Amino acid sequence: MPDPFGREAQELIRREFGDILTLLERIPSSIGVDEALSLVRWMTDSSEPPAELLKIDALEELRDLFRFYALLGALAFSPYGIEVEFVRKATAKLYRARIERKGSLEGSLLEIEPAEEVPERDRKILERAMDRNLPKEDKEKLKLKYRMPLSKFIELWDGSLKEIYIRRGYAYLRWEETLRLWEMAFERRFDRAVSILTEVRDELPEFYEKLREKLEELAGEYFKERLEKLGKVGAKPLRLDLFPPCVKEALKGVPAGMRNYAITVLLTSFLSYARLCPNPPKRDVRVKDCVSDLRIIEEEILPIIIEAGNRCKPPLFEDQPHEIKNIWYHLGFGLTDSPTLEDSGNSTWYFPPNCDKIRANAPQLCKPDKHCRGVKNPLTYYLRRLAREERSEAQGGEESG
Numbered sequence: 001m002p003d004p005f006g007r008e009a010q011e012l013i014r015r016e017f018g019d020i021l022t023l024l025e026r027i028p029s030s031i032g033v034d035e036a037l038s039l040v041r042w043m044t045d046s047s048e049p050p051a052e053l054l055k056i057d058a059l060e061e062l063r064d065l066f067r068f069y070a071l072l073g074a075l076a077f078s079p080y081g082i083e084v085e086f087v088r089k090a091t092a093k094l095y096r097a098r099i100e101r102k103g104s105l106e107g108s109l110l111e112i113e114p115a116e117e118v119p120e121r122d123r124k125i126l127e128r129a130m131d132r133n134l135p136k137e138d139k140e141k142l143k144l145k146y147r148m149p150l151s152k153f154i155e156l157w158d159g160s161l162k163e164i165y166i167r168r169g170y171a172y173l174r175w176e177e178t179l180r181l182w183e184m185a186f187e188r189r190f191d192r193a194v195s196i197l198t199e200v201r202d203e204l205p206e207f208y209e210k211l212r213e214k215l216e217e218l219a220g221e222y223f224k225e226r227l228e229k230l231g232k233v234g235a236k237p238l239r240l241d242l243f244p245p246c247v248k249e250a251l252k253g254v255p256a257g258m259r260n261y262a263i264t265v266l267l268t269s270f271l272s273y274a275r276l277c278p279n280p281p282k283r284d285v286r287v288k289d290c291v292s293d294l295r296i297i298e299e300e301i302l303p304i305i306i307e308a309g310n311r312c313k314p315p316l317f318e319d320q321p322h323e324i325k326n327i328w329y330h331l332g333f334g335l336t337d338s339p340t341l342e343d344s345g346n347s348t349w350y351f352p353p354n355c356d357k358i359r360a361n362a363p364q365l366c367k368p369d370k371h372c373r374g375v376k377n378p379l380t381y382y383l384r385r386l387a388r389e390e391r392s393e394a395q396g397g398e399e400s401g
């Protein structure tokens with residue numbers, strides 16, 4: 001299949017399995033860990049996918065989809081790890097190469113149709129049809145091939161609109177532009193799929209955890225240089241400048257009705273996961289699984305929470321001194337104000353609430369910016385920006401977009 005998120009693939013999954021969870025339950029009885037890895041392993045020693053992965057026999061299409069969805073299932077166990085970047089990059093390259101080979105994007109995840117209804121005069125100018133000196137292959141590249149509803153196009157496009165021919169609510173695209181758009185849509189859908197699967201990972205067979213371990217090895221090999229430069233993904237100092245708008249609002253202090261939600265629920269969970277365990281290995285993780293003493297909490301996280309509480313009107317902890325116990329409770333230490341590391345696990349370490357919960361409970365906190373697009377949880381916002389920043393730092397630049 002040239003596009004595992006395309007219409008044909010989705011129809012095949014619906015017809016054969018009904019839903020993705022059933023598909024993921026069936027995969028381990030059909031393919032092994034090594035077979036799933038074969039879809040991405042080539043990236044460690046080649047920049048281009050091998051020929052045998054580009055042409056898939058019709059009878060093998062389902063098996064080929066199994067390999068892709070097996071990888072997605074594995075990534076649900078490490079949604080912010082380097083494995084995600086590795087698989088995203090390898091599969092985007094592979095499927096792009098398959099699409100180029102096929103020469104068509106119809107049936108892909110993009111909402112496109114043939115580029116019709118372009119006045120002849122405009123087409124001649126845009127495609128430089130009268131230019132006799134232009135080589136044939138260059139003329140081919142200039143051809144308007146597809147059109148896409150402008151509203152869908154704007155959601156994806158990161159370039160200037162001046163580059164695009166727009167007419168009657170449609171953006172008209174050349175082959176290369178459409179491919180670029182497909183790649184952006186693929187990556188976005190990929191991240192969304194991993195984040196949705198993270199919510200059901202406890203129901204997935206052990207196969208996926210084993211596959212994730214192997215992916216971590218491959219990604220470690222592929223990103224060896226970068227990892228050496230940056231140190232392994234894990235507990236690291238907070239970058240307040242990359243916090244999402246809702247967390248920045250909570251840090252400024254909030255009025256009485258919102259204090260407990262903003263400080264105890266949102267800030268406590270966000271700061272603790274972002275600082276101590278940005279990539280939780282399991283759902284019921286405890287603080288003691290991530291750090292060996294409480295210093296970071298006492299010296300870095302609590303002071304930020306207390307300061308934000310003091311900025312509330314009226315100040316939260318003056319008004320409700322017992323709320324400190326509640327902070328420890330939300331960190332998983334039970335209701336206490338003098339915990340030890342061993343107490344972690346006495347209550348649940350609350351994960352940051354999803355954006356829809358924040359909007360429902362404290363709508364004034366949610367003031368989305370451009371980085372919020374497609375984000376379901378404020379921690380995802382932060383980790384994405386952090387990863388992008390680290391990537392560009394490793395390449396010697398600044399975070400873009």
Ligand code: SF4
Nearest residue numbers: 244246355366367372
């Ligand atoms: S969209 Fe989500 S991350 Fe962005 S401000 Fe709103 S709640 Fe925060």
